[in-house]
Amino acid sequence: MPSVDALTLSAIGIGTACGVGVAGWCALLGARRRSVGFQAVVVALAVVAAVGAGVLVAASQMFINGEDLAALLVILPAAGTVGIVAALALGHHVGTASRSLAGLLRRLEDDGAPGEWGGPSNGSGELAGLARELAATQARLAESRARTQAVEASRRELVAWVSHDLRTPLSAIRAMIEALEDGVADDAETVARYHRTVRLETERLARLVDELFELSRIGAHTLRLSLEPASLSDLVSDALAATRPAAEAKAIGLSGRVLGPGPSIELSTPEFGRALRNLLDNAVRHTPPGGQVTIESGYEASSATVSVIDSCGGIPAEELERVFEVAYRGDAARGRDGGAGAGLGLAIARGLIEAQGGVIAVHNEGAGCVFTVRMPLGRDALDVRSSRGTSRGRAPAGSQRR
Structure with missing residues (x-):
């Protein structure tokens, strides 16, 4: 084939491919919210249309004879059909994997607990990597939730114990003060014993308050350490x-x-x-x-x-x-x-x-x-x-x- 004819055919192929490509790109923009399978079909049709347009233009310029054109017009629809079926299969494959990921995300939102299944087993490398990251995030959230629940249980237990430890000495102090005020305890020995007990219980309460304050400083990371x-x-x-x-x-x-x-x-x-x-x-x-x-x-x-x-x-x-x-x-x-x-x-x-x-x-x-x-x-x-x-x-x- 002369070089001039080769250049002409190349120009025809590039021109028709660019024209069909622009149309296909516009179609993809319009279908950007459609399924992956639908978009794959658009791509397959664009490829077949680009080849077909190039063949028709080449035939109109007498580069392809009638018999070759007839053969190509039979081959292209058949190849296009196979391409569309392959695109639909690919779309179904990707859609199944994406739905599996969506299910994983829903479980992540519901309870954060890691499930037995970690993502699509037959997805692409990118989807499999995303599934692994989601599974790892699931595990971290479950661990964080378990820690939070443990801290909350510990907090409730602390409130219960502190309430008990505050109520017990306060009740004793109140009873002894009422006895002293009512004159029930009037002998010197009992009065002195009550005074000692009140002092000891007060010191115990002061120690408890001091411990709570120290614990709050530790939890808030506000300790001022001088090494x-x-x-x-x-x-x-x-x-x-x-x-x-x-x-x-x-x-x-x-x-x-x-x-x-x-x-x-x-x-x-x-x-x-x-x-x-x-x-x-x-x-x-x-x-x-x-x-x-x-x-x-x-x-x-x-x-x-x-x-x-x-x-x-x-x-x-x-x-x-x-x-x-x-x-x-x-x-x-x-x-x-x-x-x-x-x-x-x-x-x-x-x-x-x-x-x-x-x-x-x-x-x-x-x-x-x-x-x-x-x-x-x-x-x-x-x-x-x-x-x-x-x-x-x-x-x-x-x-x-x-």
Whole structure:
């Protein structure tokens, strides 16, 4: 074929294709809200029309003889029919996958719970990827909803416990004040006892309010921490001194062990000391008279550790994960102390420790349980430990426990 004829045929093909393409594009714009199958049929028809128009124009210019034109006019409708059927099948396939995704979205909106089916199994790669993202979103929403429900249940439990802990001392205070006002209690010994009881109950209420305020600051992330170098052994000694009167009142042995010297660590001393006191108070509260509470401090490779070991009888395995929840009090076996507070001490301890970059954990051991606090050592502290060689031959905190 001469090059001039080839160029002419190319121009005819390009021209007819552009003309039909513009018409097809306008048709697609008008059908943009129709189904994918309908749009696929429009595309198939546009392709067949472009080829047919090119053939007719070429035939009119005598590039195609009559017999070839007749053959093409038979082939094109047949090919177009097959193309339309294929487009309809493709549209049905995509429509089924999209309806499956719509069902997944409806389930996501209804309950956020992950279903057994995660999306179209025979869809395109893009639809399958979208289905996987939706399934992952479903799982995240379900997890978030479960956490929200757990927090709400914990909040209701906290309100119930705090209401009880407020009502009980207030009722006692009101009864004693009414007795004093009515002259029912008129002897000096009874009056003095009532005064002592009112003072103790008032202090208990003040502690509860203080705990609630501290917990609200932790939850709102408004703690103002002032980190400074602190001696771990000094903090342990201060916590022991603050807890000793309560331990002696219950005839509980209270001791401390420092497993070797170490560098000072960056802490907010008041908050860390309060966390240690909360852990010791919890141990003393749940340890029976005659029991033993021990606090150990030491150093591991990159952290300072403090462990509080009690003889409370242990915590049920299914409740170990809940002991740091707000308002958790445990079962009756651990609730030996009737004035055991609203279950805020351990939640506050965890919040204060985690606010300083530490972690706290609990596990059963022997006749009781062990609460372990780990605080990270800074680079300077690690250099000091390396120069002193304190990591060599040093047993981690708690390795010498019974």
